Amino acid sequence: MPLPSRTPRKSTARARVLRSAVLVALSSGLVAVTLPAPGPLGIGDPLFPHLGNPGYDVLSYDIALTYPGRNTEPLAGVTTIEALAADDLQRINLDFTHGTVSAVSVDGEPATWASSGEDLVITPAEPVDRGETVEITVSHTSDPRGPADSGGWVRTGDGLAMANQADAAHRVFPSNDHPSDKAYFTFRITAPSALTAVANGLASGRTRDGATTTWTYRTAHPMATELAQVSIGKSTVVHRQGPHGLPVRDVVRTADRDLLEPWLRRTPGHLEWLERRVGPYPFENYGVLIADADTGFELETQTLSLFERDLFTEPGYPDWYVDSVMVHELAHQWFGDSVSPRAWSDLWLNEGHATWYEALYAEEKGGPSLERRMKAAYAASDAWRAAGGPPAAPKPPAPGEKISLFRPVVYDGAALALYALRHEIGTEAFERLERRWVEDHRDGTATTADFTALAAEVSGRDLTRFFDDWLYARKTPPMPGHPDWRSRAPRRAAEPGAGGAAAGRSAVKPG
DSSP states (O other): OOOOOOOOOOOOOOOOOOHHHHHHHHHTHHHHHHHHHOOOOOOOOOSTTTTSSSEEEEEEEEEEEEOOOOTSOEEEEEEEEEEEESSSSEEEEEEOSSSEEEEEEEEEEOEEEEEEETTTEEEEEEEEEETTEHHHHHHHHEOOOOOOGGGGEEOSSSHHHHHHHHGGGGTTTOOOSTSSSSSSEEEEEEEEEEEEEEESSSSEEEETTTTTTEEEOOOOBBGGGGOEEEESSSEEEEEEGGGGGGEEEEEEGGGHHHHHHHTTTTHHHHHHHHHHHOOOOOOOOOOOEEEEEEOOOOOOOOTEEEEEEEEOOOOSSSSHHHHHHHHHHHHHHBBBBEEEEGGGGHHHHHHHHHHHHHHHHHTTSOOHHHHHHHHHHHHHHHHHHHHHHTTTTTTOBBTGGGGGGOOGGGTTTHHHHHHHHHHHHHHHHHHHHHHHHHHHHHHHHHEEHHHHHHHHHHSSSHHHHIEEEEEEEESSOTTTTTTTOOOOOOOOOOOSSOOOOOHHHHHSSOO
C-alpha cells in the first residue's frame, strides 16, 4: 500500500508564535512546571507493559548504519521516523537502549531529549497536534557488544546479523518497538567494500565511495520492528526463482556457498508446498540467511529468515528435520509476519501455526506422523500449561529473561489446539479458515478474538466453549476424536516435552 502523504505542519507564522511562547516560558521558568519529568511509557501490553509507545503511528523508518569493519565496535546510525500523531503530543517517546544519542530533530528543528529506562523521551521545539505527520531524526550509535542472549545484534564469525524478537529491535535503532505498529522500512548500510550487506526487502541501490559501499534496501510491505534483519559479512547472495517468478535470494558465507547449495535449492519447493495450503506468498521476495553464529534458535525475520549454520552442517540431524525447520520459519511469513500479533499474548497464533505446518511437512518427508506428535504433545500439555500458562494467556516471561516467553505451550501446545480445532470443525472448514485468516489480515495485525470469530463464521458453529477450554483453561480438555488420550500430571518443574523441530532445538527461544 502507498505511504500516506504528509499532513502539513503548522504554518510558519503559527510556529513562530509557538516558539516565542516557549522562549517566554523558558525565561519565566514555567516549562519545567508544565511538563512532568521524562519517564518511560508503554502501550500496556500485558506481557511487556513498557514496550511500545502511545500517541502516534509509525508510517516509515529510514535507518542508515555505518559498520566500521569490526563487530566489536559500535556502528554509527541515523534513524529517521515518519509518524502520524494520534494524540496531541508535547513529548514523543521512542524505545531505545544500548546506544548513545548525539542529536535529535523533529521536522528539521533541533529537539531536546532524555533517556528514561529504555525510552528515549523527545521534547520537540513545538508540540505536535493530533492528525499531523511528523518526522523524527535521531543520530545515534548502535552497539553490537553485550550479552548474546539479550537480542538485537548477533555477532557472527564474519560480521553481524539481527535477532530482535521479542523486544530487542530498540537495542539496535530507535523505534516504536511493538508488533502492533508496523511500518515500511528503508535500510542504508555502509560497510567496507570487501563485505556484503543485505537487509529485508528488495535491493534498490548500491554506491561505492572509496573503500566503502552503501547498500540500500526497501520493504514493499509494512513490517514489525522485531522482524527487521540486517546482515553484514563476507557473504554471497544466491539468486533463483520461486513460484510465479518470485525472487528468492539466500545469503551465505562465501566459503559455504557450495556446501549449503543442497539446502538452499529446496526453498522454491517449500514455497510451493505452503502456497497449496494457505494461498499466495505474501511478500516481495524470500530467502534464508545462514549465519556462522551460535544462537540456539532460528528466526522468521521478514523476507529473510535467520538460521544457524550448524543446523545444516550437523550430521546428527535427519533431512526431514532440517527441511521441516525451514518450513517452520517460512510458514511464519504468513503467520506472524504478514499477519502480526496485536499483543504478545497472541503469540500462539504465530508459533502454533508455524509448528502445525512444520509437523505436516515432517510427516510427509519421513518424520513422525502428525497424530504421534500431537499425542505426545497432549501427554505433556498439562505440564506445559502449569509452567507457562495456557496458549492464549501465557504467563509473563521470567524477570531478565524476556525470551522465556517462547515456551513449549506456544509451539506444540498451540499446534495441539489447532489439531483439536480441525477435529471439531472438520478438515474442509479448517482449511478454509486458514486461507481466510491470512487473506483477511494480510499486512495487518490481529488478535486471538479475531481468529476465534473467524473460525465461528467459517464453520457456522458457536465455538465459544471450545476456545475457552483449549486456549484459556488451566487443564487440557479432552481431545475430539481421541477420548483415550491422557495428559500427565505436572511435575514440580515441567519438562520441555514433545520435541518439535523448531521448538525442539530451543524450547524457550524464538523461532
